Amino acid sequence: MEHLELRRKIIIMISIMAAMLFAALNQTIVGTSLPRIIADLGGIEYYSWVFTIFMLTSSITAILVGKLSDIYGRKPFILIGIGVFTVGSLLCGVSDSILELILYRGIQGFGGGMIMSTAFTAVGDLFPPRERGKWQGIMSSVFGLASVFGPTLGGYIVDHFHWHWVFWIFLPFGLVAFAAIYLLFPSVQRKEKESIDYTGSLLLTITVVPLLLSFTWAGNQYEWLSPEIIGLFGVTIVAFILFIRTEKRVKSPVLPLDMFKNKVFTISNIIGLFLGAGMFGSIMYMPFFIQGVMGTSATKSGFVMMPLTLAMVAGSTISGQIVTKTGKYKKLAMLGLFIMASGMTSMHFMDTETTNMTATLNMILVGAGLGITFPIFTLTVQNAVEHKYLGVSTSSVQLFRQLGGTIGVSIMGSVMNNTLADHFSENSQKLIASTPNVTPEMSEQIKDLANPQVLLNQEAVMAKFSNLPPESVVFLKQVMEILRESLSYALNGVFLTGALVIGTALLLTFFFLKEIPLRTSNESKEELKDQSA
The missing domain is CATH 1.20.91 (Influenza Virus Matrix Protein; Chain A, domain 1)
Known part of the structure; x- marks a missing residue:
């Protein structure tokens, strides 16, 4: 696919970004509109499940589809993902109860996980690692744009129309993206047949779901040492041990363990775990400070948070261009992590007298650092493995970030509450x-x-x-x-924890991330020889 003419590649990328924007907007638009939806449907006690179920289903499908797309190609799964997500969105709009909404959000998550996994992997199919940076940066900026416009649009819709339109307004995006990808995206026929690792897939699901649930519920619904949380951790450990044993025996594992022998792959995923923890853990609690401590209204707090997203869009776009131009990524990754840690450290010193301007400047620092860093570790992982593992390696990055985010939000929530x-x-x-x-x-x-x-x-x-x-x-x-x-005092601790987590990622990058030349072709195996050393 990397040998297609540039014009066709660009049209395919626009179609993929339309699909991603469709999924991302449907995620971000729900936050501001959910209070109005709950007021209509009831079921406030299930409020958090509207988000939790999406996280669970999207995380599972992302990692499973990664391997399947390596076997059967990306096209079927991005089309299925768009189709499932579209159906889920349509059904969410006709929900008559909160339980129906949660069920349909789960369907959305299945489709969303497929879209996110195959979209970033498709960039690797179309472009070699050396050219991939700028496109990864642009793809990351799509999330930023969705974070800017989604919440604002969601609030406007529920204020002026029925909340059903929150889920229906972007359906045309999905249909257009489906048609464009169906017509333009090449189908890839694999020469060798591979068996599907059903047992490994099931055990991986049983490992990840209880782990995500335990960190989501711990400190909120249940105490950390409650039988429910200990039981979930126990299930995770047992399933993980069985998963490792299974993956060592099967011919075509859902997550090839040999990839973790590659130091660049392993350290990039570990850094991604810390990045997810620091990013989600700190940013999730910033609105508490803006509204609760500073007393800024919910509407104005959105404008205070917006510079973070805009800085992230700019940072990811510029970072991707620099990586493509220079072929270097380590110093840029360190710069982004340093800027992000500096922003979080500045947030640690905010107090009840902090102004909106100070908070905005801190948000810009965090957003810029995050934007610079975010695309890089997807690229380093893709560059470290053979092209036949592109899907599963890209999915692993998303899984580790998701795990880090869930763990970070939970731990920092406990820090804040205690x-x-x-x-x-x-x-x-x-x-x-x-x-x-x-x-x-x-x-x-x-x-x-x-x-x-x-x-x-x-x-x-x-x-x-x-x-x-x-x-x-x-x-x-x-x-x-x-x-x-x-x-204010509690959130200072949260932001300091986030700064320390990102600081740890910075040290891991400095001491352990090896600078490997970005490959100039997807087929070049010679350029991979030194990467596992």
Whole structure:
């Protein structure tokens, strides 16, 4: 496929990016519209499952389809992915209950995982590693654009139309992308036949799903040492051991373990794990700071977060162009990780007096660093393996990032909750000790306020206590201020944790990532000889 004429390659890439934009917009548009959807359908207790089910199904299909696309080619799976995602989107729009919506979001996830996996792999089919950088950068920027426009558009739709249109508005994108890829994307016939590793696929699924669920639920629905979380970890360990034993025996493993003997492949995936943890873990909690600590409205907080995404788009595009032009990536990866860690360190020093401008500048640093780094480790992994492993190697990058993101969000959530509880308890007790005539009722009300969600809806909370005596209202306002300071203190710990995680990725890159010349052809096996050394 790399020998196709450039014009046809560009048209195929536009079609692939349309498919990716279709999937990415449908992911990002849901966040701002979900409160209105929940208000209509009910089922607030299942709120998080609308996101969790998509993460689970997309993660599983991404890694499984990676191997299958190496056997049967990318075209069938990107077409199936678009088809399944389109059906899932259509069904989401006709949901009559929250459980139906969760089921249909799971279907969306199956399609989304196929699209994401095969889209990035298809870049490797069309271009050799040396030319791949700029296209990987442009592909990464598609996610950034979806992150900018998706939430804003989702809010506009639910304000002016029925929420069903959140899922239906981009269906034409999917149909156009399907038609273009069907007509233009070449079909690849494999000469040798390979058996499908059904047992390994099942064991890999049983390994990954409980692992993702355990880190998603730990510290939220269940305690870290609860029987449910320990049980999930136990299932993961047993399934993983059986998976390793199976993969060593089968002829065509779903995840060839020999790839991990390649140091560039292994270290790139480990760095990707840390990058995912730092990226998702820190960025997920920034809106808490902007709205809860700084008191910025939800609408304005979107504008404060937007520079991060725009900086990421610019960074990934420029980074890809530089890699393609120079053929070098290690120093650029280190620069991106350093900028990102610097931004997170600056976030650590924010407090209740921080302005929107300061927060925006920090967001630009994090976004630029993330954009510079993000495309590189997909490229290093693809460059390190033979072309016949392109699909499964690209999927492994996505899986490790997803695992890192899930683990990072969970651990940093525990850091925030524990630090917040300790700091709030200590300072509220001091307030009680220094305030005369504190009634047991007032002390009990403090416990109800020890939740960061309170700061995101302060007016409603204060209205609830408006019938209390004036001195009680003053006291509760003081408690709210303590909560604000406690949340700031807790999030400082979250951002510092993120900075340390990214700093670790930077050290791994400096000491262990080998600079290998980017191959100039997908068929060149000679250029692979030194990469596993």
